[in-house]
Amino acid sequence: MKNFNYKNGTKLIFGKDTELKIGKEIKKYSNKILLHYGGGSIKTTGLYEKIVNSLNEEGIEFIELSGVKPNPRVSLVRKGINICRDNNLDFILAVGGGSVIDSAKAIAAGVNYSKDVWDLFMDTPINHKCLNLATILTIPAAGSETSSGTVITNEEGWYKKSTGHPTLRPIFSIMNPELTFTLSKYQTACGIADMLAHVMERYFTNEPNVDLTDRLCEATMKSIIDNGLRVINNLNDYNSRAEIMLSGMIAHNDSLSMGRIGDWASHDIEHELSGIYDIPHGAGLAIIFPAWMKYVYKHDINRFAQFANRVFNIDINLNNPEETVLLGIKKLEDFFKELGLKTTLKEININNEHFSEMAKKLVELNGHVGNFVEIKYEDAIEIYKLAL
């Protein structure tokens, strides 16, 4: 186990009707906020009205910035930064999923940075004060509701990059599983794939002697898989919606990273894919993660066999542990298929046309991605091919 520091002070406000507390909670920090959201869905579901009423009751002024798209764009972030500066807003409320929250974090990071915010996603570290932000989560997936990171897409060249800072963790996050009932089966499935991938990225580590966090990862993965299948067959089931919402948070609040270094190559490899093709991140991960596993499993057969055994209850074949490993990967693909996701690029009409361009972008900053196994240009090409 490695030495580590850990702090996550985001207050969770979890359960039915918790969105009605939004005004009272914000009032502790601010009287004038940016209300940031995506399309119009929060208006059709009635959530928008509840929020506005609660803010009005507490006398909190707000300026709206809607229009966040999946794979949120730096152009809208720049717009949000200007609104905050021009109106002296000191708090951002993000209502939505990971894209809206990530966009809000980028705005929070950019307001007090004197140059262009995209610098912070390239190589300029954040060492200035970020604005406070809070969330009302409507899509469990990205884990951005308690995480310190944000991923933004730059339309000029379709670069998708991430940055992070401890002060970008939301002050509080309101999580009402009922707000997720309106997610379609496909949106729900993409979210489940994303949160499972967050745990797997942490699970595949070279750090020895990480027994407790291994087991906590396995517990979270099992719960995501069991409740994922339940919710996909009954989109209005509060209990499995609640388990999935809680799992998505645990998967990415960094408690599962204590004392270990995760891999994150699959995330980076997928970011290039969804950066170019504009597919949901979770849908891309369901294709890329199994391909990455097939490419790297020989690096640590034991860890992959443990994954198959403890997460998918596959008996370990001690005479041929590779068989166990491959069964585990197949079970993972089967799970994604049961969710209704595709597990090959062909099925979503993507061919090898941009492989070289994606792999080039992937490694242009550091020459490789991944910590468990270093993935260079040639490796990335092979993984994309395995995903075909």
Add this chain to the structure above:
Amino acid sequence: MKNFNYKNGTKLIFGKDTELKIGKEIKKYSNKILLHYGGGSIKTTGLYEKIVNSLNEEGIEFIELSGVKPNPRVSLVRKGINICRDNNLDFILAVGGGSVIDSAKAIAAGVNYSKDVWDLFMDTPINHKCLNLATILTIPAAGSETSSGTVITNEEGWYKKSTGHPTLRPIFSIMNPELTFTLSKYQTACGIADMLAHVMERYFTNEPNVDLTDRLCEATMKSIIDNGLRVINNLNDYNSRAEIMLSGMIAHNDSLSMGRIGDWASHDIEHELSGIYDIPHGAGLAIIFPAWMKYVYKHDINRFAQFANRVFNIDINLNNPEETVLLGIKKLEDFFKELGLKTTLKEININNEHFSEMAKKLVELNGHVGNFVEIKYEDAIEIYKLAL
């Protein structure tokens, strides 16, 4: 799953040599502190010197208050409160295990309370500002390093009572597993029993649909059991010491309580025992918890069978799940015995002499203890008898 709020902002600083950072970390908050510890063991191990050097390097003044005993006493807490008031100390550094940290929390809670601090352990809620505190943990057991609670013994009548407040969570906790190498086999075993009990108290709940937290509890219990046996056979093994230290924190940082209500009767029943007999809390729990389980398991056979199956890998006998339950309880007793602990009162020379007195004190405040099953006077007598 119940609605819940959760926030735990304690910063963990975990790993080798982390105690050397103490001066720098405190400097962010205070220049004049109370240094609170137990007997002289931190002097013989060299830890005291390292702390003093680090505080001196940063120019932090400190006043010492040592002498905390297991089952920490309110008399010393009162002394600490006076020292803080007389010298305008605004920060407490607790160096030790749960007793020292709990004593520090009680001081932190009492300094700005105008009446006697014991009120806060009876029925007066804490609604005033508590002092900041931090810890250097040397005994993994009580989980007090990130928890919001404190348990104090009043020598006048040997009452042992608890209180808590979110602001009593330490600002940061330094956790270096190497500092636990000097714990004896018995001290180590008592700590392991205590942390396992913290998870079991949370596990036995009447709340349905708590799949993720069930699994996280099971993961933590398995890790405590596996690494507990490892460490007890090799007291200087960094890896298992680290797993145990991390497990003790997770067991009581309240993340395993999200959306569920724990039981806590066994803790209360044991507190009466160690309040009178001055035995280590963990040693008492190894006796009381199995007795409590035997008394209440019929309340929810399925939950106890799940415990046996998932924690101790016992196949569920669907035709006779009670058999599975009893095997699980036996396995738990076997585990405590393997740690070198006793599992009956007789073995530690306690007879039924004070059963009536303990049971009476136990229920005098509310008429009962426990949430999973309400334990009244008569029930407590039966549980003490089962523990004989």
